[in-house]
Amino acid sequence: MRLNEEVKVLLLVGLGLGCFEGLSRQFETRLSADLRQIRSHEEIPEKIAKAEQEGRESVLVLGNSLARAGLREPEIRERFAASHKPDPEVLYLTPDASDVSDWAAAYRRLFPGRHDSPEPSYVLVGTGRNHLEDRKVVSPEKLGAYHAGGSDYGRILRTWLKTTDERARFLIASVSSLFANRERLRPILFYNLIPGYESVAQRLNEGDVAKVMATGPGNASAERFGLLLDSIHLPAERVMVTAIPLPWTYELSPTLLEAAEKREVRVFAEESDRLWPREAFPDGYHLAPDGGAGFTRSVMARLLP
Amino acid sequence: MWFNSFGFWFFATVVLLVYHRLGHRLQNRFLLLASYFFYGCWDWRFLFLILFTTAFEFFSAGEIAKTADPNRRRRWVMASLLVELGILGLFKYFGFFLEELNRILGTVGLEHWEPGLRLILPAGISFYTFQALSYTIDVYRGRTTASRSFPDFALFISFFPQLVAGPIERSDHLLPQVENPRKLLSGVLFRDGLYLVMTGLFLKVVIADNMAWLANFVFAAQPEELNGAEVLIGIYAFAFQIYGDFAGYSAIAIGVSKWLGFDLMENFRRPYFAGNPREFWQRWHISLSTWLRDYLYIPLGGNRDGEGKTNRNLVLTMVLGGLWHGAAWTFVVWGGIHGLWLVVHRQWSRLLGRNAESGASGGVGKIAGILATFHLVCLTWLFFRAESIDQALGLLAALGSGWHLSDFVLTGVSLMAFFLGPWLAFEGWQEWRKDSQVLVKAPWQARAAFYLYVILMLLFFAAPVSVEFIYFQF
Numbered sequence: 001m002r003l004n005e006e007v008k009v010l011l012l013v014g015l016g017l018g019c020f021e022g023l024s025r026q027f028e029t030r031l032s033a034d035l036r037q038i039r040s041h042e043e044i045p046e047k048i049a050k051a052e053q054e055g056r057e058s059v060l061v062l063g064n065s066l067a068r069a070g071l072r073e074p075e076i077r078e079r080f081a082a083s084h085k086p087d088p089e090v091l092y093l094t095p096d097a098s099d100v101s102d103w104a105a106a107y108r109r110l111f112p113g114r115h116d117s118p119e120p121s122y123v124l125v126g127t128g129r130n131h132l133e134d135r136k137v138v139s140p141e142k143l144g145a146y147h148a149g150g151s152d153y154g155r156i157l158r159t160w161l162k163t164t165d166e167r168a169r170f171l172i173a174s175v176s177s178l179f180a181n182r183e184r185l186r187p188i189l190f191y192n193l194i195p196g197y198e199s200v201a202q203r204l205n206e207g208d209v210a211k212v213m214a215t216g217p218g219n220a221s222a223e224r225f226g227l228l229l230d231s232i233h234l235p236a237e238r239v240m241v242t243a244i245p246l247p248w249t250y251e252l253s254p255t256l257l258e259a260a261e262k263r264e265v266r267v268f269a270e271e272s273d274r275l276w277p278r279e280a281f282p283d284g285y286h287l288a289p290d291g292g293a294g295f296t297r298s299v300m301a302r303l304l305p
Numbered sequence: 306m307w308f309n310s311f312g313f314w315f316f317a318t319v320v321l322l323v324y325h326r327l328g329h330r331l332q333n334r335f336l337l338l339a340s341y342f343f344y345g346c347w348d349w350r351f352l353f354l355i356l357f358t359t360a361f362e363f364f365s366a367g368e369i370a371k372t373a374d375p376n377r378r379r380r381w382v383m384a385s386l387l388v389e390l391g392i393l394g395l396f397k398y399f400g401f402f403l404e405e406l407n408r409i410l411g412t413v414g415l416e417h418w419e420p421g422l423r424l425i426l427p428a429g430i431s432f433y434t435f436q437a438l439s440y441t442i443d444v445y446r447g448r449t450t451a452s453r454s455f456p457d458f459a460l461f462i463s464f465f466p467q468l469v470a471g472p473i474e475r476s477d478h479l480l481p482q483v484e485n486p487r488k489l490l491s492g493v494l495f496r497d498g499l500y501l502v503m504t505g506l507f508l509k510v511v512i513a514d515n516m517a518w519l520a521n522f523v524f525a526a527q528p529e530e531l532n533g534a535e536v537l538i539g540i541y542a543f544a545f546q547i548y549g550d551f552a553g554y555s556a557i558a559i560g561v562s563k564w565l566g567f568d569l570m571e572n573f574r575r576p577y578f579a580g581n582p583r584e585f586w587q588r589w590h591i592s593l594s595t596w597l598r599d600y601l602y603i604p605l606g607g608n609r610d611g612e613g614k615t616n617r618n619l620v621l622t623m624v625l626g627g628l629w630h631g632a633a634w635t636f637v638v639w640g641g642i643h644g645l646w647l648v649v650h651r652q653w654s655r656l657l658g659r660n661a662e663s664g665a666s667g668g669v670g671k672i673a674g675i676l677a678t679f680h681l682v683c684l685t686w687l688f689f690r691a692e693s694i695d696q697a698l699g700l701l702a703a704l705g706s707g708w709h710l711s712d713f714v715l716t717g718v719s720l721m722a723f724f725l726g727p728w729l730a731f732e733g734w735q736e737w738r739k740d741s742q743v744l745v746k747a748p749w750q751a752r753a754a755f756y757l758y759v760i761l762m763l764l765f766f767a768a769p770v771s772v773e774f775i776y777f778q779f
Contacts, residue, residue, distance in 0.1 A: 005749050006496045012753035017760065168311035182764040194719040196712025201769075203713070204522050 017178070024178040031184045034096040038146045044091050045110055049118040051089035057121035058089040062103045062228075063244070067126025068094040069286040070244035072296045079300035091120065095146070099131040099138055101160055102147045104228035109149030113233050122303065123232050125241045129250040129272075132241070133220035140166045141173035145180035160224070222259040229263045236264035242299050243272035245291065247281045268299050306346045308557045309509050316343065321564055329486040333460050336565070340465035344428070347469070351427040354392070359462045361388055362437040363455055366444040370451035382445040386438065393434045396424050401632030429469030431629055435596055437462055440476040442600060449476045457483045464567070466558040470551070472572040472592035479569070487566030494563050500745050500752070501560030507728070507759045508553030514768030515724050516546035519717050524690055528699030532707040536700050538717035540683050543690045545725055548576065551590065574741060575732045577682070580674035582646045585682060597626050612652075619651070620644030630689075635697060639689040646681060724766070727758075 029036045048058045057080070061071045073090045080088045093106055103125070111119045125132070137143055137160055148156055148170075161167045173180035190197045232239055241260055243252055250272055260267050280291040287295060306313045320339045324332055345352050365385040369378045407417040440461070443449040452458040461480045467473075488494065523531060523539025531539075555572035562569045572592050579585035586594045602622040608615040620641065627640020691697035735743050744755060 004492070006492055006499065009496075009499075009749050009753045009756065012750065013756045013760065016753070016757040020761070164312035164315055165310050168315070178764065182767075185765045186769075190720075195715050197716050197719070200712050200716040204518060204769075 021176060021178045024181060028177050028181055031181055031188065035181070035184070037092070038095050038142075041093055041095075041106060041110065041146075044093060045118055047089055047091060048120055052118055056086045056089055058091060059122045059124060060120035061090070061092045061094060061124050061126060062107065063094050063124075063126030064098045064128075064131065065094065065096050065286060066128050066131075066244040066246075067124075067242075068092060069288075070292050070295050071124055071126050071242065071299065072289070072292045075293050075296035076300060079297070079304050083304045085304075088121070094126075095142065097138055098142070098147075099135065100127075100133070100224045100228060101135075101137045101156075102139075102143055104224050104231065105143055105149070105152055105156065106147040107228060108152055108231045109147065111231070111233075112149070112151075113231065119233055121234075121238060123234060123239045124299065124303070125228070125239070126244050127241065127252070128244060128246055130220070130253070132225045132256050133222060133253060134160075134224050135220060137161055137166060137170075140170035141180045141182075144170035144172075144174035145177065148174070220253070220255070222253070222255045225256060226259045226263075229259065229265055237266070239265045240299065240303050241265060241267045242295075243267070243269040245271045245274075245276045245280070245287060245295060247276065247278060247284060249273050249275050266302065268302055271295055271298060306343060308554060309506060317561055324565060325490055332487075333457055333483060336465070337456055337460045337463065340460065340463040340468060343465040344463060344468055347428040348425075351430075354427055354430075355433060355463060356459075358389065358392065358434065358437050359459045360455075361385070362441050362462070363452065363458045366441045366451045369441070369444050378445055382441060385441040389434050389438050393430060396426055396430055398628075398632040399424055432471045432473055433462055433468060435473050435593075435629075436475075439473070439596060439600060440480070443476050449480065452476075452480060452484070454484070464562075466561045466565075466567075467569055470554045470558070471590075472555055472558065472570050473596050474569060474592070479567070482567050490564060490566065494566065496752075497742075497745060498560040498563035499756075501556045501563065503756050503759045505553045505556030505558075505560060506763060508549040508556065510553075510767050511549075511759075511762045512724055512728060513546045513549030513553060515720060515766065516542040516549065518768050519720065520546050520690065522713070523700075524692070524696075528696065528703040531700070531703050532709055532711060532714075533704045534708050534714045535711060535717075536704045538714055538721075539700075540687050540690075540704075541721065542717065544577070544679075544683050544686050545721075547686065547689075548573070552576075571741075575736055577679050577729075578675055578732065578736045579678050580671055581678055582643065582650045582681070585678055586643075586647070593626065593629070597622050597629075601625060616648045616651070619647045623647065634694055635688045635691050638694065638697070639685050642685045642688065 029039050044060070048060075051058045059076055061067055061076075063071070073092075076090050077087055080086070093103065093110075095102060095106075111117060113119075137156075140161055143156065143160075156170065157167050161170055169179075187201075190201075229239065241252075241256075243250070252267065252269055252272075257267060276291065280288055282288050306316060316339075320336075324335060324339075327335055341352055344355060362385060365381045368381045372378060410417060440449065440452075440458075444451050452461070458480070461474075461476065461483050464474075464479070464483075519542035520539050523536060524543070528536070552573035559569045559572070570592055572590060574588040574591065576585055576589040579588050602618055605618040605621060606614050607618060621644070623644030624637055624640040627636040627638075627643070630636045630639075687700060688694070688697045691700065731744075735741055740746070744752060
């Protein structure tokens, strides 16, 4: 047998994967609302520039689904109106299951800090207990495919990603949508086809949630948080870090507080160290609209006194 | 460096690219270096241990080969057994004996003994120790000649594809391949290796890890929280987890070895299609079962001294085989059930006047034999996987209670149908054609379609949480 036959096998497999890659690129935004949201990030600088031209200010909410639920657009607008300011452009950069690695990388890519590139007027960073700490990157795939810009690749590969595996996943995802989104098909298919799969999957993964709840204030470093703050070229009073309430109380780590203080950035953590009622979290994790509205009002009262 | 990690494939690619540009002698030196690097990635401290085992066995076998004096030869082989089994016992069974000792001390009101020493188990120690021992014993028996090259012998012990989880190779099979120039990478070797690597990855990433997701839930729950159907799903899931995990590892090891020009022994041959216990052990972890046969069962007397002693030897061999997996009473029970079951099967076959290998002749009888064997194997897996005998008995009791279709059962059955169905159909095809290479011989388009399916399954349906290879801990 000649080697040619197996080369043909590999070529056909490559062709098949190429077709799936094409399909994935074509239809990726139909796979999840999160992806639609991530793809819409590209429009943020444009919207900010447009608002600037119209003489309006802009507010960028940076975080994940916690920030999306806890920092609500109507109450942000409400405060601007109460302060006799024009209606702001409120924008969200809040991909699901993301943390400071994604936020810092995405912010730096969208707002490279050139004199001609627009930047939001205000930045609200919404975090849970340890989303701002330097942890293991949640998803090297998402970081590579959607958030990181070329200028940060060296830093990410050298210091953020710790293993060969993570680096490989980051690099492959940066060129392949099929690879980057490979984990999205399973839930779509099984949630719809297998009766009871969703509740079973939650039950089977309960241990992971319990582990998160059991962790105390972290002692990880806060370099990525520092990098994020240094990449926001705004006066310090226009940036605020907010600790979003969770069903349990928590404190942000001293390292984070120090990093913020060093840059004179305010931290709003008054609501996370008091125990909120369980009813405020209908899905057990995210604030309900009422709770979110109240929390946003408190934050905005501090941002725009 | 797991076989299902990018790190391993980066390492393997570099090794393959360099390896095929070298001559035989340099290939061996380079492979030895790569193997030690591979092992050092687990824990570099244990490199000294494997080096000691290698040096001691090389020296012992050399001493055995040098002399014709039977007493001297016996002394060296005994020394080899004592040293290697001593090391194995220290790392693997010390904690267990300490625990049992403290239990006894506790029952008579004495204080616990804490030696202030905690030993971690070196990866693959059971595998390479058995491989090293078989070499020295074979030299003693005159079945193989003592190696004259220490680097070649070191490569035989540490060859990275099979170092940490087998197959446990024999010196008369692997050592000549190390010592003599090997085949160049041809189309046939590449094709065979690719097939084994792809099926191995599928077995590990798609089957084993997804089944682990189900099995871990059942074995982590309190037995009284589960109904019978849920326990059964958990046991089935573990049966395929351990099969996919171990057979997958072996297939990748054999596949990568083929790309390096080595031919390792087959380790699994569709074990869940076995029609009786004897056949099961001819298909499951073949390199261990044949090792136990050749170095334990036969030296104990095998079937040469009458029925009573044959039965004793069978049970003893299987119990020790159970203990090889680790120091726990659950492994002893696992081995004991297998041993008793082999005895019963042997007696039953004698009673019916048939050879033990031949099952019921008809198709229905054959399927019944396969199902019965599979379920008896599952019973032993229950003990193998359980944390304790109490848990195993609790789960057994739960098996007979409150059968109903819970969400977990529906999900479990659906996932099994989705992940295992196509694979079992594929194995059924191989079984029907009595040919493990049936796909390899099929038109290339069929292989391409199969590989595309495998890659898409690896991409889309890897388990939510990756699970470590089970056999690395043995």
